[in-house]
Amino acid sequence: MPYPRSIRGRSAMAASLLALMVLLVLCATASAAIHYGVQDRGLDRAQQVAGQWSAAARGFALPRVLPASGEIDLVQEVDARGVALAASRAAWGRPPLSAVRPAADDRIKRLTDGRYLVAAIRITPAPDAPVIYAGREVPFLLRGHRLEYLLGEVAIGLVAVVGWTAWTAVGQTLRPVEAIRARMEEITVTDLSLRVPVPPGGDEIAQLVRTANQTLERLDEAVAQQRRFASTTSHELRTPIAALRVQLEDALDDPGADPRQALRGALVATERLEAIVEDLLVLARLRADDPAPHELIDLGELARHEAGGPGAVPVTVRAEPGVWVSGSRIQLIRILANLVGNARRHAESAVEIRVTSEDGRAVLAVTDDGPGIAPRDRERVFERFTRLEDGRRLDPGGSGLGLAISRDIAHGHQGTLTVEDSPRGARFVLRLPRLDPAPDAAPAADERRALRPACG
Numbered sequence: 001m002p003y004p005r006s007i008r009g010r011s012a013m014a015a016s017l018l019a020l021m022v023l024l025v026l027c028a029t030a031s032a033a034i035h036y037g038v039q040d041r042g043l044d045r046a047q048q049v050a051g052q053w054s055a056a057a058r059g060f061a062l063p064r065v066l067p068a069s070g071e072i073d074l075v076q077e078v079d080a081r082g083v084a085l086a087a088s089r090a091a092w093g094r095p096p097l098s099a100v101r102p103a104a105d106d107r108i109k110r111l112t113d114g115r116y117l118v119a120a121i122r123i124t125p126a127p128d129a130p131v132i133y134a135g136r137e138v139p140f141l142l143r144g145h146r147l148e149y150l151l152g153e154v155a156i157g158l159v160a161v162v163g164w165t166a167w168t169a170v171g172q173t174l175r176p177v178e179a180i181r182a183r184m185e186e187i188t189v190t191d192l193s194l195r196v197p198v199p200p201g202g203d204e205i206a207q208l209v210r211t212a213n214q215t216l217e218r219l220d221e222a223v224a225q226q227r228r229f230a231s232t233t234s235h236e237l238r239t240p241i242a243a244l245r246v247q248l249e250d251a252l253d254d255p256g257a258d259p260r261q262a263l264r265g266a267l268v269a270t271e272r273l274e275a276i277v278e279d280l281l282v283l284a285r286l287r288a289d290d291p292a293p294h295e296l297i298d299l300g301e302l303a304r305h306e307a308g309g310p311g312a313v314p315v316t317v318r319a320e321p322g323v324w325v326s327g328s329r330i331q332l333i334r335i336l337a338n339l340v341g342n343a344r345r346h347a348e349s350a351v352e353i354r355v356t357s358e359d360g361r362a363v364l365a366v367t368d369d370g371p372g373i374a375p376r377d378r379e380r381v382f383e384r385f386t387r388l389e390d391g392r393r394l395d396p397g398g399s400g401l402g403l404a405i406s407r408d409i410a411h412g413h414q415g416t417l418t419v420e421d422s423p424r425g426a427r428f429v430l431r432l433p434r435l436d437p438a439p440d441a442a443p444a445a446d447e448r449r450a451l452r453p454a455c456g
Contacts, residue, residue: 008170015166016159023155031148039117042136043110046072046119050134053077054121057132062086074116074135080128097133104129114138176205180212193220244269296435297332299323299362300355306336307353313344313368319355323362325432331409335417338402339366339428346370346426361415362434368425378419382407406430 049072056062057077066075066088077086078096091097097118102109104125111118118135141147176199183196195216198209244266251262300319307315325332336353343351347368354365373381382403403417410417415432 008167008174011170012163012167016163019162020155020159023158027148027151027155031151034147035142038139038142039112042071042117043112043119045070046117046135047108047110047121049075050119050121050132053134054123054132057123057130065089065092069134072134072136074118074133074137076133077130078133079130085130091133097135101131111135112138114143173205176209180209187216241269241273244273294326294328297325297327297329299325299332299364299432302329302332303336303353303355303364306333306340313347313349313351315340315344315351315353317353317355319353320357323355323357324435325362325413326435327413327432328409331412335406335409335430336364336366338406339430342402343368343370343426343428357434358431360434362432364430364432365420365427366430367422367427370425372422372424373419373426381419382417 049069052069053062053066053075062077062085064086066077066086068075068088068090073088073090074094074097075088076084076091076094076097078084080101082096082099084091084094084096087094097116098111098113098120100109100111100120102120102122104122104127107122107125109120111120115138116135117138118133121132121134123129123132141150176197179199180196183194187194195213196209198213199206247262247265247269251259300317300321300323303319304317307317340351340353343366347370350369352365352367354363354367356363356365407417410430410432413432415430417428417430420427420429
């Protein structure tokens with residue numbers, strides 16, 4: 001028989017086979033119990049009746065017609081030659097109920113030949129002593145294998161009922177799955193707005209459907225974001241490419257144009273294009289499933305190191321000692337470089353970096369004394385390719401991806417990056433989970449701090 005491919009068929013087959021095995025055991029047990037129960041009860045009663053007539057025969061001669069005793073309707077007194085001396089009406093004219101004649105030293109025998117249940121008792125040990133046979137016919141259902149055939153038919157019927165019940169129940173259970181499959185076939189990458197119908201109830205299938213719909217919602221949002229990102233990226237890339245093309249076409253069309261000026265303009269457009277491509281590659285790496293290795297980092301030490309970079313605006317670092325985090329040094333350096341570079345571009349005279357601990361988290365705040373960021377723009381600045389008017393004026397070659405990359409890095413480190421209120425200027429705050437360093441990690445960090453110049 002071929003193995004069914006459907007869950008419904010496999011479930012019905014498994015239930016039927018299990019029911020068959022259980023019923024086979026039950027039928028065999030029931031058959032043996034019935035056979036042995038009827039046989040023992042019949043032989044006990046036959047032995048009791050034969051014993052009564054044997055005792056009576058030792059005291060006086062039995063009448064030729066013996067009265068029956070309930071279900072034991074076959075009673076015979078047979079002499080040593082096999083001739084019936086007396087018998088009950090049901091046994092009269094029949095041959096002896098058994099050819100077995102008990103021995104003198106074993107006067108009681110219990111006999112069955114598949115047709116009769118007989119108890120034979122030798123009246124006395126004398127060689128020619130008669131034998132009393134008492135018994136009954138085996139019930140019709142217990143002859144041969146009639147009982148087994150009947151139980152087998154009942155078992156087959158029950159197996160069929162179990163298989164049909166399993167088939168029906170599993171079919172009803174899986175009916176929502178077919179609706180789910182049909183709807184999933186309709187969902188394509190170009191149309192993720194469809195949702196799977198949720199069956200009533202709170203069973204596993206309903207929970208699966210709800211999870212599938214949630215996944216589709218996230219996927220729909222992710223695809224929409226990718227489309228917006230692709231559209232914005234193509235627009236941002238088109239701008240420097242168009243500028244580069246204009247510069248080169250002007251240089252070709254105007255014989256009197258200064259080639260160095262044209263090359264200088266082309267170089268500016270190329271630098272902007274290079275910055276966009278490099279930041280896009282960084283975003284792609286951050287989205288990949290190959291995270292950078294983490295290490296134990298003293299956030300204050302890292303801030304001092306990054307504050308020492310070149311720049312017209314001085315940077316002051318105020319850091320609590322022993323503020324440790326676990327992360328990628330390269331990625332955290334990129335966040336600091338983005339925040340410090342952004343602060344220096346917008347600051348009028350000073351930039352401050354403050355490293356503290358707050359509620360079990362390491363907090364790094366970069367504050368400048370520039371014009372600041374309006375509350376309505378504090379989330380927009382983290383969107384990709386978003387460049388406010390001051391940013392375009394102060395950094396024409398920027399990609400508009402630095403803060404978006406910094407927030408992605410913060411999220412990758414289980415942290416946050418936000419713009420918070422400040423008395424003056426803009427205040428970017430990075431929060432990361434704080435860790436206690438291993439005993440042998442702090443000295444190594446202290447040695448690195450000693451080898452690097454302090455900045456402030």
